Amino acid sequence: MLSPSLKICPGGEAGWTARAGVGSEYGRNLKRLEVVYQGSKLIRKAREAPFVPIGMAGFAAIVAYGLYRLKSRGHTKMSVHLIHMRVAAQGFVEGAMTLGTGYSLYQEFWGKPKP
Numbered sequence: 001m002l003s004p005s006l007k008i009c010p011g012g013e014a015g016w017t018a019r020a021g022v023g024s025e026y027g028r029n030l031k032r033l034e035v036v037y038q039g040s041k042l043i044r045k046a047r048e049a050p051f052v053p054i055g056m057a058g059f060a061a062i063v064a065y066g067l068y069r070l071k072s073r074g075h076t077k078m079s080v081h082l083i084h085m086r087v088a089a090q091g092f093v094e095g096a097m098t099l100g101t102g103y104s105l106y107q108e109f110w111g112k113p114k115p
Contacts, residue, residue, distance in 0.1 A: 051100030058092040 046053045066085030073081045 049100055049104070051096045051103065055093045055096030055100075058096060059089045062089040062092055 063085060066081070066088070070078070070081065
């Protein structure tokens with residue numbers, strides 16, 4: 001049986017999921033379709049706005065590095081170390097957003113050939 005409980009159509013608005021037996025072939029194929037669709041949606045969004053995944057990766061890298069350096073922070077209080085890490089990560093994300101906005105403005109106004 002099918003029920004409209006999961007949005008998986010590439011068109012975007014509505015999809016169907018299988019509520020058949022646990023090991024049914026249709027259910028397994030549907031799960032593969034869902035994974036492929038979610039991955040392709042992420043790739044499409046990354047192509048539309050390339051600085052968003054760069055900002056996310058930079059944020060994650062700065063937080064990981066800050067947590068790695070947490071043990072060897074010396075005499076610095078933990079709260080001060082965490083605030084510095086947060087400010088650095090937010091600064092990277094803000095920089096990526098600013099560059100992304102500038103890039104999209106360039107593409108929209110100066111990058112297009114004039115008709």
